[in-house]
Amino acid sequence: MSMHTGVRMKLASRGLRAGLVGAAVLGALALGTAADAAAQVRMTSPPQSQAVAITGATIHTVANGTIESGTIVFEGGVITAVGADVPVPAGAQVVDGTGKHIYPGLIDAYSTVGIEEIGSVAVSNDSRELGDFNPNIRAEIGVNAESRHIGTTRTSGVLVTLTTPGGGLVAGMSSAMNMEGWTWEEMSLKSMAALNVNWPNPRAGGRFFFGGGGAQERPSYSDQVQELKDFFAEARAYRDARAASEPTRSDSRYEAMIPVLDGEVPVVVAADGITEINDAITWSVEEGVDIVIRGGADAIHVADRLVANDIPVILTSTMSPPGRSYEGYDGAYSRAARLHDAGVRFAISGGAGALYTNRLPWEAGVAVAFGLPEEEAIRAVTQAPAEMMGIGDRVGTLEPGKDATLLVTTGNPLDMMNDIEQMYIQGRELDSMDIHRWFFEKYMAKIAQLRIVM
Numbered sequence: 284m285s286m287h288t289g290v291r292m293k294l295a296s297r298g299l300r301a302g303l304v305g306a307a308v309l310g311a312l313a314l315g316t317a318a319d320a321a322a323q324v325r326m327t328s329p330p331q332s333q334a335v336a337i338t339g340a341t342i343h344t345v346a347n348g349t350i351e352s353g354t355i356v357f358e359g360g361v362i363t364a365v366g367a368d369v370p371v372p373a374g375a376q377v378v379d380g381t382g383k384h385i386y387p388g389l390i391d392a393y394s395t396v397g398i399e400e401i402g403s404v405a406v407s408n409d410s411r412e413l414g415d416f417n418p419n420i421r422a423e424i425g426v427n428a429e430s431r432h433i434g435t436t437r438t439s440g441v442l443v444t445l446t447t448p449g450g451g452l453v454a455g456m457s458s459a460m461n462m463e464g465w466t467w468e469e470m471s472l473k474s475m476a477a478l479n480v481n482w483p484n485p486r487a488g489g490r491f492f493f494g495g496g497g498a499q500e501r502p503s504y505s506d507q508v509q510e511l512k513d514f515f516a517e518a519r520a521y522r523d524a525r526a527a528s529e530p531t532r533s534d535s536r537y538e539a540m541i542p543v544l545d546g547e548v549p550v551v552v553a554a555d556g557i558t559e560i561n562d563a564i565t566w567s568v569e570e571g572v573d574i575v576i577r578g579g580a581d582a583i584h585v586a587d588r589l590v591a592n593d594i595p596v597i598l599t600s601t602m603s604p605p606g607r608s609y610e611g612y613d614g615a616y617s618r619a620a621r622l623h624d625a626g627v628r629f630a631i632s633g634g635a636g637a638l639y640t641n642r643l644p645w646e647a648g649v650a651v652a653f654g655l656p657e658e659e660a661i662r663a664v665t666q667a668p669a670e671m672m673g674i675g676d677r678v679g680t681l682e683p684g685k686d687a688t689l690l691v692t693t694g695n696p697l698d699m700m701n702d703i704e705q706m707y708i709q710g711r712e713l714d715s716m717d718i719h720r721w722f723f724e725k726y727m728a729k730i731a732q733l734r735i736v737m
Contacts, residue, residue, distance in 0.1 A: 358375075386661065390445070412455065438720070583622060600615060
């Protein structure tokens with residue numbers, strides 16, 4: 284957050300709490316502020332051009348413990364040093380971090396930021412494709428770098444999202460996206476981070492639904508699972524034929540499957556119930572592919588198999604009421620703590636929708652309130668999703684050689700009583716203006732004007 288923006292926000296906040304004391308002065312400031320804000324709902328920062336050293340802060344590395352009164356140095360968008368006795372390079376910009384805390388930027392492992400804007404306006408959403416098998420779809424290409432959700436996402440501390448397409452059995456590829464950049468190309472951190480499979484629902488097969496041709500019957504659960512197996516078999520045959528230089532007609536869907544079958548790209552399987560999770564595990568073993576379970580409402584009941592096969596889980600919501608009459612009120616709230624106690628690796632996401640990604644800190648915070656150790660909650664929104672999605676060499680922890688994607692805060696970012704004071708993505712200091720703050724300043728200006736008139 285720039286000093287100018289921070290001062291404006293603090294003045295406006297104090298004015299609200301104090302009942303607009305000194306309204307004439309505040310009014311003049313607010314009038315200028317509204318004009319500034321209109322021009323910079325979200326400014327894009329240039330690449331880092333000068334070394335930065337933040338000194339005297341408590342640094343939460345996640346990977347290597349906590350450093351009291353530490354210094355972190357980054358240059359060219361990359362962390363070059365972290366420690367208690369780190370020398371400050373000549374010519375570096377020195378930021379006094381005394382009394383502050385530094386954390387890795389938070390990562391949402393399941394999001395639609397950039398590909399969904401207004402739920403009720405179909406043309407503003409690009410998260411679903413026609414057809415059941417679309418492994419060649421890459422979410423990053425559909426990302427709108429001007430989305431209003433980007434600003435509100437990153438001012439909540441979420442600096443990287445796994446933007447994910449939906450629909451069909453094989454929905455397409457998630458893309459790891461930095462929440463900063465003029466275009467989707469600038470924002471892209473990793474293009475093919477994970478293939479997404481929507482495991483069939485055993486309770487929906489065989490039922491009638493109304494499609495474009497009138498009433499139609501859904502394939503049975505077993506039929507849908509077989510379709511998925513057949514598709515993977517076809518893709519494997521295509522890969523083997525290409526490897527053997529056999530004459531093969533090019534197919535972009537099967538081409539996209541090759542790194543999946545070669546173990547280079549994980550498969551995220553959306554599954555909640557015991558039956559679905561068990562069947563997905565069996566399928567992954569048969570196919571020889573690495574999977575991550577997304578959703579995992581009943582994952583605790585399959586914990587032994589998840590641990591035995593080293594399959595992690597992405598919990599899609601901890602702030603949910605019980606979905607079934609026999610569940611306790613804290614079924615979702617305590618889910619992360621129970622998985623932790625059972626030895627299951629997991630990450631916590633913000634709940635998929637672009638509107639909910641900014642809730643990620645609170646999703647993890649609720650898990651802490653219901654038994655998850657604080658350091659594990661931080662790990663669940665930093666290091667854990669980074670490692671699951673193959674971007675752990677770039678983000679998720681504060682270590683030399685990794686991207687300088689980090690937060691400067693007044694305390695734990697999962698606690699809503701603490702503030703995020705500065706944000707950096709690859710060394711770029713971000714503008715903290717977003718649409719929420721823009722409206723705050725706009726209506727503070729209105730109140731001040733009315734006060735002057737009165």
